[in-house]
Amino acid sequence: MSALNWLKTQMKTRFWQRLDRWLLKRHPKPECYQFNHSTLLVFPSRYGFWFLLLLLLLYLLGTNYQNNLVLLLAYLLLSIFLVTIWLAWKNLSGLSVQLTSKQSTFCGTPLQLQLKCSSSHPVVALDFICEQQKVTFNGTSEKCQLTLPVVRRGCFPLPRIQLISYFPFGLIRCWSYLPSQGEYWVFPTPLEPRQQANQIEAEQDGQQQPQLPDQLKLYQSGDSVRHLYWKRLARQPHAPVVRAAEQQITPDPRWVVIPELKGPALEQALSEACHQMLHLEQAGISYGLKTPGSQIALGSGALHLQQCLQRLALC
Amino acid sequence: MLNLHFQRHAALLQLALLLLLWPALSLWSFLLLLGFISFAALQSFDKVPKLSLKTANIVAALTATLFVLSIRQFGAMHFLMHILLLSALLRLLALRHHGEAQQLVWVHYFIIGCSFLFHQSMTLAFVILSTVAANLHLHYLLFSPEPVPWKRLSRTTPYLLWIIPVWLGLFLLFPRLSPLWQLPSSQQAISGLANDIEPGSIEQLVQSDATAFRVSFDNGVPPPQSQRYWRAKVFEQFDGRRWSVERDFSKRSLRQSDPATSAVESISYQIIAEASYQQSLFSLATPTQVDSSIESLPAGLVQAKRPVTQRISYRLSSQLRGVMSTDQRESELNQVIGEHNPQSYRFAQQLSQRYPEPHHFAEAVLDHFRQQAFYYTLNPPRLGAQSVDDFLFNTRSGFCGHYASATALLLRQAGIPARVVGGYQGGLWYPEQNYLLVRQRDAHAWVEYLVEEQWHQLDPTAAIAPERVLSGLDESLSDADRLSLSSPWLASVPLLNQVRLQLLHLDYYWSVWVLGFNQQRQTALWQSLYNAWRDYGRTGLYVVAGLLALLCMAGLWYLYRLKTKTGSYQLMLRFIPALRYKPEGMPVSQALARLAQSNPALASELNSTNQLYQQWVFASDQQARTELFHRLKTKHKTWKRLQLPDGFQP
Numbered sequence: 001m002s003a004l005n006w007l008k009t010q011m012k013t014r015f016w017q018r019l020d021r022w023l024l025k026r027h028p029k030p031e032c033y034q035f036n037h038s039t040l041l042v043f044p045s046r047y048g049f050w051f052l053l054l055l056l057l058l059y060l061l062g063t064n065y066q067n068n069l070v071l072l073l074a075y076l077l078l079s080i081f082l083v084t085i086w087l088a089w090k091n092l093s094g095l096s097v098q099l100t101s102k103q104s105t106f107c108g109t110p111l112q113l114q115l116k117c118s119s120s121h122p123v124v125a126l127d128f129i130c131e132q133q134k135v136t137f138n139g140t141s142e143k144c145q146l147t148l149p150v151v152r153r154g155c156f157p158l159p160r161i162q163l164i165s166y167f168p169f170g171l172i173r174c175w176s177y178l179p180s181q182g183e184y185w186v187f188p189t190p191l192e193p194r195q196q197a198n199q200i201e202a203e204q205d206g207q208q209q210p211q212l213p214d215q216l217k218l219y220q221s222g223d224s225v226r227h228l229y230w231k232r233l234a235r236q237p238h239a240p241v242v243r244a245a246e247q248q249i250t251p252d253p254r255w256v257v258i259p260e261l262k263g264p265a266l267e268q269a270l271s272e273a274c275h276q277m278l279h280l281e282q283a284g285i286s287y288g289l290k291t292p293g294s295q296i297a298l299g300s301g302a303l304h305l306q307q308c309l310q311r312l313a314l315c
Numbered sequence: 316m317l318n319l320h321f322q323r324h325a326a327l328l329q330l331a332l333l334l335l336l337w338p339a340l341s342l343w344s345f346l347l348l349l350g351f352i353s354f355a356a357l358q359s360f361d362k363v364p365k366l367s368l369k370t371a372n373i374v375a376a377l378t379a380t381l382f383v384l385s386i387r388q389f390g391a392m393h394f395l396m397h398i399l400l401l402s403a404l405l406r407l408l409a410l411r412h413h414g415e416a417q418q419l420v421w422v423h424y425f426i427i428g429c430s431f432l433f434h435q436s437m438t439l440a441f442v443i444l445s446t447v448a449a450n451l452h453l454h455y456l457l458f459s460p461e462p463v464p465w466k467r468l469s470r471t472t473p474y475l476l477w478i479i480p481v482w483l484g485l486f487l488l489f490p491r492l493s494p495l496w497q498l499p500s501s502q503q504a505i506s507g508l509a510n511d512i513e514p515g516s517i518e519q520l521v522q523s524d525a526t527a528f529r530v531s532f533d534n535g536v537p538p539p540q541s542q543r544y545w546r547a548k549v550f551e552q553f554d555g556r557r558w559s560v561e562r563d564f565s566k567r568s569l570r571q572s573d574p575a576t577s578a579v580e581s582i583s584y585q586i587i588a589e590a591s592y593q594q595s596l597f598s599l600a601t602p603t604q605v606d607s608s609i610e611s612l613p614a615g616l617v618q619a620k621r622p623v624t625q626r627i628s629y630r631l632s633s634q635l636r637g638v639m640s641t642d643q644r645e646s647e648l649n650q651v652i653g654e655h656n657p658q659s660y661r662f663a664q665q666l667s668q669r670y671p672e673p674h675h676f677a678e679a680v681l682d683h684f685r686q687q688a689f690y691y692t693l694n695p696p697r698l699g700a701q702s703v704d705d706f707l708f709n710t711r712s713g714f715c716g717h718y719a720s721a722t723a724l725l726l727r728q729a730g731i732p733a734r735v736v737g738g739y740q741g742g743l744w745y746p747e748q749n750y751l752l753v754r755q756r757d758a759h760a761w762v763e764y765l766v767e768e769q770w771h772q773l774d775p776t777a778a779i780a781p782e783r784v785l786s787g788l789d790e791s792l793s794d795a796d797r798l799s800l801s802s803p804w805l806a807s808v809p810l811l812n813q814v815r816l817q818l819l820h821l822d823y824y825w826s827v828w829v830l831g832f833n834q835q836r837q838t839a840l841w842q843s844l845y846n847a848w849r850d851y852g853r854t855g856l857y858v859v860a861g862l863l864a865l866l867c868m869a870g871l872w873y874l875y876r877l878k879t880k881t882g883s884y885q886l887m888l889r890f891i892p893a894l895r896y897k898p899e900g901m902p903v904s905q906a907l908a909r910l911a912q913s914n915p916a917l918a919s920e921l922n923s924t925n926q927l928y929q930q931w932v933f934a935s936d937q938q939a940r941t942e943l944f945h946r947l948k949t950k951h952k953t954w955k956r957l958q959l960p961d962g963f964q965p
Contacts, residue, residue, distance in 0.1 A: 050417075050421060054424055057425065058425070061428055062428075063491070063492045063493075063494060064497075065432055065624075066494060066627075066833070067435075068486075068829055068833075069431035069435060069443075070428050070429075070431045072482075073428050075482050075489065076447065076478070077424065078485060079478045079482040080451070083478050083481070086474055086477075087471065121470065124459060125458065125459055125460050138461075168455055168458060169454050169458055170417065
């Protein structure tokens with residue numbers, strides 16, 4: 001069963017890869033997609049097939065009763081069906097779509113994909129579908145926005161966006177895809193440093209929270225076991241405490257350092273680092289980034305910030 | 316999308332459908348369904364809430380049970396119509412989702428198709444087609460964000476116009492099949508001649524001005540009025556008052572037409588019969604060739620294979636001579652006189668002693684009608700159980716049925732096999748439209764008697780009221796009778812009459828060309844298309860080739876003009892579409908430079924083109940012009956992909 005599933009996923013990915021390649025071959029300019037006869041797909045919709053069944057029934061009715069008027073009705077509907085194919089294609093043909101978005105966001109903030117559509121004639125009832133999201137577009141030139149919910153930091157390939165329209169009678173489905181090309185970045189959520197937050201919390205309800213010296217902080221999963229403060233653990237087994245890392249003892253404000261952590265602790269550290277960097281960038285101070293295994297030299301500016309944030313996203 | 320607008324339109328459309336299916340409904344079911352529609356109408360004005368699916372299902376189940384219980388009354392086909400209407404109406408009442416609305420529209424199309432089974436007249440066909448348009452509108456509303464953009468429709472019109480040739484082409488050329496299986500037919504009161512004739516029945520029939528059937532003759536000339544006896548039924552059983560069709564009539568064996576008589580000239584004609592809800596059809600004298608769509612019956616009659624519920628057309632050839640007798644039993648059957656009407660029996664005996672020869676006897680009976688004080692009237696006095704005695708010796712006034720009945724009985728009483736024939740006589744000939752219109756008021760009854768294996772036609776009405784046979788009913792009636800026939804205000808407005816007549820003619824063409832188009836006609840059409848191809852195909856090919864050559868030459872000439880004569884500005888604009896959007900006043904060379912800036916990949920291409928252009932324009936360099944033209948032409952696809960810089964407005 002699992003082998004079958006594996007085969008299925010393999011075939012699916014293969015299929016979409018081929019489709020992307022096919023689409024890219026047909027879109028000469030990757031930044032602006034033009035839709036015409038070579039990129040639009042046209043096929044009867046499910047309702048279209050029901051409609052064809054209706055035509056068959058009417059034909060049988062007309063034949064069995066030898067009633068020319070019923071036959072005339074069947075042929076009229078058939079010719080409308082045929083012309084609808086043309087109209088459905090005509091509706092989307094000539095449309096050009098430009099993907100304009102900065103393609104990066106912070107974790108928790110949905111990614112805004114901006115689509116700039118323009119067409120020489122008004123396009124009717126065009127839906128952009130992207131991962132269960134649907135935006136309808138009408139008219140000649142307009143900006144459309146697709147919001148893509150993000151949950152994890154990292155670098156992801158941009159999703160494939162489907163354009164689909166059932167105009168005018170829902171009998172014909174005319175659709176195409178914006179090929180999945182490029183990627184988008186999800187940076188860690190910027191968060192105020194933990195200590196300050198802890199202090200505020202502690203001030204609010206001092207009784208329940210253990211009072212900690214500056215060098216100690218509450219354990220969270222992912223903290224190194226070597227830093228555990230064993231004495232305290234015996235007294236308060238429900239709230240283990242670790243010694244804070246050295247760099248926090250002598251912090252150089254220009255260097256943002258990511259300690260060697262895992263799990264939620266790492267996420268926390270990354271979020272704080274992100275906040276710190278944004279802060280530094282805003283203040284115009286040059287800064288550098290040290291992560292376990294690599295480092296980015298001091299600098300500033302949008303490009304530098306982006307580089308650092310991307311490094312954080314991949315940690 | 317599923318707004319009140321949709322609901323309102325749908326309720327209106329359903330009302331139209333309900334009215335169109337009226338012939339299939341009984342009064343109570345009509346009122347019930349009307350109630351559902353008014354509920355839907357109230358919903359569309361937000362006066363009452365939507366039904367829940369559960370309620371709708373319960374109502375549907377109850378109503379459907381009611382329909383099933385009265386299925387005997389309805390008949391299978393009308394029951395189906397009830398169920399279709401019910402499903403559409405209740406679907407609208409509980410309409411919530413888009414998908415349900417799609418189903419609704421689908422069922423509407425089917426109901427519209429079914430309503431053509433009940434109405435084929437041209438006017439109603441147009442009404443039904445307009446309901447198709449209304450349903451298309453509903454269909455459009457389902458899938459489009461806004462109501463139909465009538466202003467922008469002009470852009471789509473060329474595509475919409477394609478519907479018409481495709482539609483007609485399909486109608487004319489798409490293969491037609493004969494009925495694949497038997498379907499239940501509509502049950503309605505029969506019209507036209509019934510299966511028995513008693514005093515007064517034909518008088519009722521002639522009150523109607525409705526069309527019975529129309530005939531067109533292949534040679535374009537109808538037989539003279541006195542020979543237009545359209546036979547529909549033979550009545551061979553008599554009970555003293557009523558003539559009826561013999562019970563085992565259709566079981567009699569058919570007689571093959573004997574070759575000795577095939578020398579008589581025959582006439583071919585096409586009949587378009589209106590719906591009569593019975594099987595009997597009409598023919599002249601002895602039919603020799605019968606369409607495959609209808610059947611021959613004994614006694615030279617024809618009938619449809621199933622009750623005529625819609626207009627049908629069929630072709631026949633007839634020989635204008637009496638029908639041959641089928642067997643001995645037929646002649647015996649037509650001599651039965653029964654124990655009634657003793658007075659007429661004595662009279663027949665006396666007469667047959669003076670005229671033993673059958674033809675002479677028949678003539679003597681007619682003479683009797685002529686010489687005695689008999690009257691021809693539409694309102695004869697009522698007759699008793701011994702109707703013939705009563706008529707011959709007492710009232711002495713009657714309509715064609717009375718005379719036919721009395722004559723047939725007298726013949727039988729004299730020992731001559733005789734029967735009453737029912738059908739239509741005469742008809743109005745419209746020479747311009749080339750058809751004969753036979754109406755219900757032309758209903759007639761006459762007599763046939765058998766001499767030496769052949770039935771001879773005898774019309775006693777011709778003796779008593781020859782105008783009836785020679786120029787139609789109106790001429791033979793008294794003024795009072797005539798007035799009782801037609802509604803006076805209609806007859807008194809000549810313009811209205813004229814309009815009515817024109818509509819009648821239009822309806823005829825509709826019947827012939829639309830309703831009457833069948834497999835044979837389609838085959839004939841294919842045949843004529845093939846013939847045309849065979850005869851003119853080669854010529855057509857030459858013509859098409861010639862036209863193509865002309866087109867090519869025109870194209871070449873256009874290119875030549877473009878190459879040598881076109882001005883610099885037009886030439887550039889012709890090939891580089893982006894230049895058409897440049898700001899007004901900006902010279903071409905500057906626009907090209909701007910384009911080169913915004914299209915870095917094509918910059919060198921554009922710059923060298925710009926150079927050539929300037930050389931040609933400012934230094935009048937003809938060499939540069941040729942080179943420029945060549946470059947513009949070979950790269951014409953590249954120029955279409957140019958990105959517009961800021962300030963260029965498409």
